[in-house]
Amino acid sequence: MPETRANTWADLAADPTFDAIVIGGGINGISTWRELALQGLRVLLVERSDFCSGCSAAPSRMIHGGLRYLENGEFDLVRESLAERDALLRNAPHLVRPLPTTVPITQVFSGIFNGALGFLTKRSRPANRGAVVIKLGLAFYDIFTAKRRQMPRHTFRGRAATFAAWPRLNPKLKFSATYYDAWISHPERLGLELITDTLRDCPAARALNYAELSRTDETILVRDLTNQAEVHVTARAMVNATGAWLDETNRDLLPNGGNARFVGGTKGSHLIIDNPDLLAALNGHMIYFENVDGRVCILFPYLGRVLLGSTDLRVDQAGPVRCEDDELDYILTSLRHVFPDIRVAPDQIVYTYSGVRPLPRSDEGFTGRISRGHFTRRIDGTPPVFCMIGGKWTTFRAFGEQSADMVLEALGHSRKVATLDRAIGGGQGFPADQAALQRQADTLSRRFNVPLPRAEHMLQHYGSRAEEILGHCAAGPDAPLCPGSAYTTSEIGWIIDNEMVQSPADILQRRTDLAITGAISARVIEAVTNQLAQARGWPAEKTAAEITRFRAALHRFHRVDPATLAARDARCDTDQSTQG
Numbered sequence: 001m002p003e004t005r006a007n008t009w010a011d012l013a014a015d016p017t018f019d020a021i022v023i024g025g026g027i028n029g030i031s032t033w034r035e036l037a038l039q040g041l042r043v044l045l046v047e048r049s050d051f052c053s054g055c056s057a058a059p060s061r062m063i064h065g066g067l068r069y070l071e072n073g074e075f076d077l078v079r080e081s082l083a084e085r086d087a088l089l090r091n092a093p094h095l096v097r098p099l100p101t102t103v104p105i106t107q108v109f110s111g112i113f114n115g116a117l118g119f120l121t122k123r124s125r126p127a128n129r130g131a132v133v134i135k136l137g138l139a140f141y142d143i144f145t146a147k148r149r150q151m152p153r154h155t156f157r158g159r160a161a162t163f164a165a166w167p168r169l170n171p172k173l174k175f176s177a178t179y180y181d182a183w184i185s186h187p188e189r190l191g192l193e194l195i196t197d198t199l200r201d202c203p204a205a206r207a208l209n210y211a212e213l214s215r216t217d218e219t220i221l222v223r224d225l226t227n228q229a230e231v232h233v234t235a236r237a238m239v240n241a242t243g244a245w246l247d248e249t250n251r252d253l254l255p256n257g258g259n260a261r262f263v264g265g266t267k268g269s270h271l272i273i274d275n276p277d278l279l280a281a282l283n284g285h286m287i288y289f290e291n292v293d294g295r296v297c298i299l300f301p302y303l304g305r306v307l308l309g310s311t312d313l314r315v316d317q318a319g320p321v322r323c324e325d326d327e328l329d330y331i332l333t334s335l336r337h338v339f340p341d342i343r344v345a346p347d348q349i350v351y352t353y354s355g356v357r358p359l360p361r362s363d364e365g366f367t368g369r370i371s372r373g374h375f376t377r378r379i380d381g382t383p384p385v386f387c388m389i390g391g392k393w394t395t396f397r398a399f400g401e402q403s404a405d406m407v408l409e410a411l412g413h414s415r416k417v418a419t420l421d422r423a424i425g426g427g428q429g430f431p432a433d434q435a436a437l438q439r440q441a442d443t444l445s446r447r448f449n450v451p452l453p454r455a456e457h458m459l460q461h462y463g464s465r466a467e468e469i470l471g472h473c474a475a476g477p478d479a480p481l482c483p484g485s486a487y488t489t490s491e492i493g494w495i496i497d498n499e500m501v502q503s504p505a506d507i508l509q510r511r512t513d514l515a516i517t518g519a520i521s522a523r524v525i526e527a528v529t530n531q532l533a534q535a536r537g538w539p540a541e542k543t544a545a546e547i548t549r550f551r552a553a554l555h556r557f558h559r560v561d562p563a564t565l566a567a568r569d570a571r572c573d574t575d576q577s578t579q580g
């Protein structure tokens with residue numbers, strides 16, 4: 001039986017004492033909360049929006065060592081990131097997959113002096129990285145992963161072999177290097193799976209999205225933002241995991257207003273492009289390249305589209321951000337640098353997204369040089385507050401583990417459970433290789449009498465839980481969400497019942513890939529919101545207001561305007577009538 005919001009509130013009222021409260025339900029807060037809960041502590045996670053809706057919804061979706069960080073001399077960070085990458089490939093293979101990555105190279109020696117200077121002083125803006133520097137970086141990658149060797153070593157290709165594999169790359173190239181990293185298909189789903197696993201395994205743990213904390217003299221007030229209900233709670237320790245909002249949260253919650261300034265954000269934006277030529281030109285690889293200004297950009301095949309990004313611009317304030325016109329131009333110009341003869345039409349940009357990286361405060365002139373490392377600072381008080389600063393998606397487990405260990409020590413507890421080898425959600429019992437995965441898809445297809453692509457969709461989204469969800473769908477009437485959709489109405493119903501959903505955006509942007517892949521249309525928004533409204537008993541005015549609010553946010557923050565939503569429905573109708 002899934003944990004319901006009403007149960008959680010009843011429990012908070014019945015027993016308001018917690019060992020620790022974690023504020024901020026991005027991936028780092030979720031990770032620390034999970035670590036503490038697994039050690040048997042009574043821990044509350046409070047997120048004021050949806051889980052993984054801040055920066056954790058905006059990564060480039062690479063689970064990576066960070067080749068670039070070697071240039072900054074951050075060897076420990078790269079070593080840790082590679083270990084975490086490999087752990088995620090083992091623990092969440094349904095969502096994290098190997099990503100062959102190719103670096104186009106125009107020079108042999110360039111960047112050596114700059115790279116060396118970077119190792120020594122961490123000061124300069126990187127110059128064009130030549131073959132020798134890249135070879136050195138990839139050799140480190142291979143050495144750091146030698147003992148585990150989960151993916152192939154790097155290889156170099158000469159000009160002829162490079163153009164044989166990627167004929168549309170910039171003709172100025174001289175070589176290419178290919179190595180392996182990983183990508184995550186649905187980061188927000190992985191965050192949610194960590195939560196649902198923890199609620200299942202740790203009876204004393206509680207998690208709330210759409211809730212806010214405020215401090216009174218003696219206690220902490222938790223407010224439900226969906227209905228303004230309030231409850232007073234106490235905690236022996238608090239963890240501030242509010243990412244780019246960390247300083248702001250300290251100001252609000254600490255008795256002295258929290259004077260320290262820990263975080264300085266940089267904004268990054270991405271485009272999702274539906275262009276079959278570009279997708280084919282990638283030949284299944286990520287292209288990891290350097291733009292003319294020395295910044296690293298990436299593009300890779302993403303759920304039948306191409307993900308392209310990102311920018312790295314200083315921002316003064318955390319908050320919702322969007323891909324502005326100049327960023328869009330910058331990213332498209334960078335694409336022409338790599339694939340000069342591929343043109344992207346405006347209507348092929350099906351979605352954009354942006355986020356603010358919660359980086360440690362720094363005066364570094366070149367934002368790419370600011371460390372992506374992480375650390376935790378304790379602010380003494382009653383209760384003490386542990387502030388999580390920096391980090392990347394890839395390292396969430398290690399960062400959570402280290403922060404939790406500080407809390408455990410402060411509370412006089414010791415660690416009982418390790419998480420390095422703990423399977424996540426549908427990663428538990430997921431088929432070990434491609435052949436076994438195909439057999440599993442065949443089995444599900446036959447058992448539930450669904451087409452093979454439907455069984456594959458379920459495995460790719462829910463891992464080993466696909467069987468349970470297909471069983472749910474088979475138990476009642478089911479139909480595609482709209483003609484041609486990979487999702488069905490019963491599947492959305494299962495998400496509504498089991499995945500702590502409060503708004504259409506939770507489903508359309510974070511529990512599914514409907515928005516990011518450009519599969520969202522006016523009709524899809526309406527169908528999903530109506531289903532949610534029915535499940536939650538919303539009156540018609542609230543349902544209409546939710547639709548209006550969601551469409552406005554989609555336009556404002558993701559550049560998907562009402563005309564595009566209508567055009568997608570019209571295209572769907574045309575496809576149906578030509579097929580019929």
Ligand SMILES: Cc1cc2nc3c(=O)[nH]c(=O)nc-3n(C[C@H](O)[C@H](O)[C@H](O)COP(=O)(O)OP(=O)(O)OC[C@H]3O[C@@H](n4cnc5c(N)ncnc54)[C@H](O)[C@@H]3O)c2cc1C
Binds near residue numbers: 024026046056060
């Ligand atoms: C453009 C870009 C590209 C990136 N690419 C990658 C990549 O490819 N690989 C990688 O490993 N990493 C990448 N990262 C970094 C990674 O996404 C972040 O390091 C990570 O998501 C930060 O998670 P977090 O939990 O610390 O912050 P967030 O996800 O921002 O979580 C903080 C949460 O706190 C909540 N909150 C704020 N104030 C309060 C309050 N008062 N009460 C309750 N809740 C509150 C917010 O709503 C938010 O959900 C990228 C980041 C960006 C921006």
